[in-house]
Amino acid sequence: MSDKDSKLNFEAQNPAEQKLWAALEDLPRGEPSNELRRKFYSELHEASKPGLFQRLGDWLGLGQGVGWVTAAACLVVGFGFAQIMQRGAAEDDRLQVLENNLALIQRELVLDRLQDGSPGTRLKGVVDAGEIAATDQQVAMALLDRAAQDQSTAVRAAAIDALGTQMNSDVIGEGVMALLQASDSPIVQLSLVDLVLRHGNAAQVRQLQQLADEGRLHPDLVRHVQGSLRSQSI
Amino acid sequence: MQAVSDEQLLQWVADGDASCLGTLFERHHRGVYQFCLQMLRNPGHAEDVAQEVFIKILKAAPKFRGDGTFKGWMYNIARNATYDYIRQNKRHGEPAEPNEYTDALNVDEISADQSAESQQRMGNLTKALASLPAQLQEVIWLGRFEFDSFKELGQALDCKTGTARVRMHRAMQQLNLAFAEINGAPFDE
Numbered sequence: 317m318s319d320k321d322s323k324l325n326f327e328a329q330n331p332a333e334q335k336l337w338a339a340l341e342d343l344p345r346g347e348p349s350n351e352l353r354r355k356f357y358s359e360l361h362e363a364s365k366p367g368l369f370q371r372l373g374d375w376l377g378l379g380q381g382v383g384w385v386t387a388a389a390c391l392v393v394g395f396g397f398a399q400i401m402q403r404g405a406a407e408d409d410r411l412q413v414l415e416n417n418l419a420l421i422q423r424e425l426v427l428d429r430l431q432d433g434s435p436g437t438r439l440k441g442v443v444d445a446g447e448i449a450a451t452d453q454q455v456a457m458a459l460l461d462r463a464a465q466d467q468s469t470a471v472r473a474a475a476i477d478a479l480g481t482q483m484n485s486d487v488i489g490e491g492v493m494a495l496l497q498a499s500d501s502p503i504v505q506l507s508l509v510d511l512v513l514r515h516g517n518a519a520q521v522r523q524l525q526q527l528a529d530e531g532r533l534h535p536d537l538v539r540h541v542q543g544s545l546r547s548q549s550i
Numbered sequence: 551m552q553a554v555s556d557e558q559l560l561q562w563v564a565d566g567d568a569s570c571l572g573t574l575f576e577r578h579h580r581g582v583y584q585f586c587l588q589m590l591r592n593p594g595h596a597e598d599v600a601q602e603v604f605i606k607i608l609k610a611a612p613k614f615r616g617d618g619t620f621k622g623w624m625y626n627i628a629r630n631a632t633y634d635y636i637r638q639n640k641r642h643g644e645p646a647e648p649n650e651y652t653d654a655l656n657v658d659e660i661s662a663d664q665s666a667e668s669q670q671r672m673g674n675l676t677k678a679l680a681s682l683p684a685q686l687q688e689v690i691w692l693g694r695f696e697f698d699s700f701k702e703l704g705q706a707l708d709c710k711t712g713t714a715r716v717r718m719h720r721a722m723q724q725l726n727l728a729f730a731e732i733n734g735a736p737f738d739e
Contacts (some may be wrong), residue, residue, distance in 0.1 A: 333723065335737050337694070338731060343675065343676055343679070344585055356601050356605075357572070359605050360568065413559065420576070457628075488615065
């Protein structure tokens with residue numbers, strides 16, 4: 317991997333040069349942005365089979381949106397699988413590599429869908445993201461972002477629901493509680509309340525009860541919270 | 551996951567399985583970007599060239615003869631792509647000046663727990679390196695951060711092992727002089 321330091325054996329006669337060599341290790345090196353990955357997969361598809369990609373893109377109705385990048389990468393992976401199937405060889409290592417690539421591309425596709433202009437596509441992205449959020453912090457954070465900011469109430473509510481498996485994460489747990497206090501939509505509040513009641517830990521449930529007691533939730537939700545907590549205690 | 555060697559992945563790319571380039575990209579794009587950034591001193595340009603490097607790898611994969619490592623071959627492509635980029639963009643402006651570049655680099659990366667004096671010294675080292683001619687910067691950067699041997703370094707620089715060693719010594723001498731001039735004193739830590 318490129319991010320390891322090299323072990324090249326440089327020996328200088330001048331001690332200052334030797335010290336400089338050692339000090340170079342601590343130089344700031346800069347980090348690439350996520351755009352580099354997106355651009356690469358986009359370029360990869362253009363460099364591979366532009367005619368085929370164009371036809372498939374039109375067929376899939378992807379237009380010029382961000383989904384293009386991941387869709388193209390999926391096709392590249394599919395092409396790889398086809399190559400393997402053709403040869404019929406038991407190339408386990410190769411399959412492992414392809415599986416890893418596929419997982420990576422699926423992840424990019426999910427993140428793309430969560431940013432799509434169409435609420436329907438974002439909703440699909442939320443459903444898919446819910447399946448991988450448990451093992452992928454970035455996807456979980458993207459879900460939280462949808463839950464907090466999406467213009468569509470349906471998408472926000474679905475994102476909240478998908479976060480259920482992530483409530484044990486401190487970042488997500490705190491984010492959900494902050495969202496609960498900030499949200500002014502009763503529907504979103506209801507989803508958040510149910511999320512905390514179903515998946516929240518003791519501290520989060522106590523916080524929810526406090527919000528209800530202080531009247532900081534919609535009146536119908538206050539009754540819902542108090543009723544649910546009473547039935548749980550019984 | 552390094553169960554499959556870079557060379558094997560490249561062979562599969564050459565056989566027509568472009569998806570394997572994704573794995574090579576994931577393994578190496580950070581290092582290639584950092585090399586390009588050092589040479590071009592502009593994050594946007596560095597990303598453009600880094601991306602181009604991997605597309606060049608896709609096209610050139612069948613030409614890889616296997617008489618060196620993939621990594622040495624890849625950095626040779628990265629080096630040529632960087633120089634091509636500099637040549638093509640010369641009309642539109644030279645790379646950023648060293649001071650501008652080092653200011654643009656996130657100085658926080660140097661580490662918050664270092665003393666102000668130490669940070670100053672690292673800042674001066676960054677400037678000294680950036681002030682060297684590109685041919686000296688590349689040998690230091692690749693030798694320090696990317697390669698384990700002068701043989702592989704020579705492959706990347708398109709020269710013999712002994713030449714790579716000589717270039718490295720010359721580059722470090724120049725870096726020492728440049729640092730002393732910027733810092734007002736030699737490196738003494």
